[in-house]
Amino acid sequence: MFETIQYELKEGIAWLTLNRPDKLNAFVAQMNREIKEALRMASKDDNARCIVVTGEGRAFCSGQDLSEVDEQMDHGQVLRDHYGPMILEIKKTEKPIIAAVNGVAAGAGFSLALACDFRLMSEKASYINAFIHVGLIPDSGNLFYLSQLVGAAKAAEISILGEKITAAQALELGLATKVFSPEDFVAEVEAFAKGIAAKPTKAIGLIKRGLNDVQTLPFEEYLQREAESQRIAGLTKDHVEGIEAFKDKRNPEFIGK
Missing domain, CATH: 3.90.226.10 (2-enoyl-CoA Hydratase; Chain A, domain 1)
Known part of the structure; x- marks a missing residue:
């Protein structure tokens, strides 16, 4: 290729x-x-x-x-x-x-x-x-x-x-x-x-997006973008797995989704 x-x-x-x-x-x-x-x-x-x-x-x-x-x-x-x-x-x-x-x-x-x-x-x-x-x-x-x-x-x-x-x-x-x-x-x-x-891939992507936003957006607008990214992260399967693993006192097994 x-x-x-x-x-x-x-x-x-x-x-x-x-x-x-x-x-x-x-x-x-x-x-x-x-x-x-x-x-x-x-x-x-x-x-x-x-x-x-x-x-x-x-x-x-x-x-x-x-x-x-x-x-x-x-x-x-x-x-x-x-x-x-x-x-x-x-x-x-x-x-x-x-x-x-x-x-x-x-x-x-x-x-x-x-x-x-x-x-x-x-x-x-x-x-x-x-x-x-x-x-x-x-x-x-x-x-x-x-x-x-x-x-x-x-x-x-x-x-x-x-x-x-x-x-x-x-x-x-x-x-x-x-x-x-x-x-x-x-x-x-x-x-x-x-x-x-092995880490939550979607969350990493949103972190990278946030770091790019920090360089270009006014702070007030950045906070709005931050809230939207956290909303997206909160809907991922990896977030659910992280919460369940915390409650079960075990290591999480993230799948990147």
Whole structure:
């Protein structure tokens, strides 16, 4: 179905693997489109309770494939046509998305990781806002998410200096949810994803919707949207299960509905 990525649904987890290992999983336009399509597939599939984005081989994603760049290119149009739609698809996907950063995440690869809900890193992985080294600005939503996570001053430092951020530094900065050894990385990512997939999926989607609303709505309007979301959550089977499990003094078994 896809040429630049792999897509597999396994035990409630949709695994989306960037699959250009010989190019360190660098972006080409087709990859942008295929990521967007895979996210839509997972969003529509009730069996997909969680999405994991990772890279094949030794890199997560090295950013734009520079062999496709020439001096006649309109970089703004490339963002409008390819990167912007991909990042918007991530933002509007209401299922939890985990970036499993197995190796270097540079440039737009860093942006991809930032746009996800969780960032799990291998100890050998790293980030770098590499745009400055080719005379460009961080794009694909990079500064939007980076400034939210680390603040404007640190975001400026990371973007203008363009220095490598190790996994340990990322954890300290709040750019990594957890860091695992390379030997345990795949197993730990799978365990984390299974834990997220076992949670009430609809409630997670409504939480993500609320976090987006916080950024755009006046507070009074946000409270109205919050009440509507809570009404929806209160009608789910998972809410009923949560209440019954509490009364029965047992662990709930959520089904994502």
